[in-house]
């Protein structure tokens with residue numbers, strides 16, 4: 001086994017992890033980013049979740065509430081000819097930025113290769129070593145070798161709090177009853193209407209399909225994330241509720257989801273007006289997980305704090321996406337006030353149990369209801385940006401000063 005030494009190690013190269021690694025490195029700490037897939041982007045590229053939510057508030061005239069590294073990613077997308085203006089969903093009135101997953105892969109490769117971050121794809125964290133209440137090292141592996149990586153600070157951006165789980169720490173799972181949101185398989189479909197698609201239209205077709213006896217249809221309300229002005233998009237309705245993240249469970253889930261993908265295509269193309277030519281081209285490489293394990297942090301963001309648009313002095317990022325809850329047969333949105341946001345406090349990124357572990361993105365310390373808002377990728381860029389700075393400051397000083405973190409974030413053009 002080889003040995004590597006860094007100041008900061010970030011595991012997971014989704015929106016949160018890429019932002020964390022870039023932020024840490026730009027603050028002068030030697031940083032490694034590890035990702036098990038063959039591309040960066042996390043669910044954006046590996047689960048074909050092809051819209052950035054959370055960059056804008058909800059309102060007649062949405063306002064941008066995430067800048068910093070998130071904005072830099074959008075700017076690079078524009079260089080590749082992508083339109084990064086928001087689109088307002090006709091059913092939910094929420095504003096999101098549509099993108100092509102292949103462009104996002106290249107954009108993140110470009111930004112990382114122009115930075116001082118050391119990064120490795122096709123590399124998986126398989127273990128952790130904790131001593132005296134500190135994470136000392138993690139073990140990563142590729143198809144050649146295993147590597148023990150030592151660092152002063154670690155950032156868990158695995159989306160599923162895998163690092164924290166491997167440290168043997170307790171995590172949160174779901175709401176007070178242990179119920180989590182559904183996970184869904186994104187399906188690339190062609191032959192759909194070019195205009196934005198209404199949730200009600202899809203629901204009517206799925207219900208009719210159920211009545212007519214098509215099997216493997218469960219959820220009734222959901223979306224096709226349309227590629228702007230094109231006749232294709234990503235159907236995200238086939239859904240399951242994993243009971244854990246074991247290979248045994250996820251094997252069963254992927255097999256069930258593939259069957260559902262065929263069934264939803266059949267129901268919508270048979271009974272959806274304007275969808276007669278809809279075909280399934282492919283399903284995403286990996287199930288998209290909306291909710292799983294979350295870190296227990298020094299602060300746990302509460303559902304009511306999100307809905308009331310709570311502001312705080314120890315803010316490190318803004319969150320403007322409403323609560324989007326996928327349970328049962330539908331999806332339910334609960335919004336804040338027009339164009340409002342809530343502040344994310346620094347304590348939600350800091351482990352309660354081990355002082356040199358930080359997190360961001362989907363593993364953030366929050367109640368289930370708040371996570372239904374916080375998990376989106378625009379917000380993930382913002383929390384990742386902040387977690388990278390907190391980890392970097394900790395690696396340099398052995399603690400973190402909130403005011404110092406806030407100043408660096410502002411210097412790096414983040415909006416707090």
Ligand SMILES: Cc1cc2nc3c(=O)[nH]c(=O)nc-3n(C[C@H](O)[C@H](O)[C@H](O)COP(=O)(O)OP(=O)(O)OC[C@H]3O[C@@H](n4cnc5c(N)ncnc54)[C@H](O)[C@@H]3O)c2cc1C
Nearest residue numbers: 012014015016036042043053125158159288361362376377
């Ligand atoms: C069906 C669906 C639709 C959604 N729709 C939207 C939407 O329209 N807009 C939006 O903004 N958000 C949407 N979301 C939410 C969003 O996709 C995720 O919450 C977001 O991607 C989380 O970002 P993240 O960086 O925290 O984690 P992820 O994107 O999950 O990235 C985590 C990364 O960590 C890596 N990793 C995990 N464990 C290890 C390990 N042991 N070693 C190495 N690497 C590891 C994974 O491979 C992954 O690449 C949706 C989610 C789903 C499931």
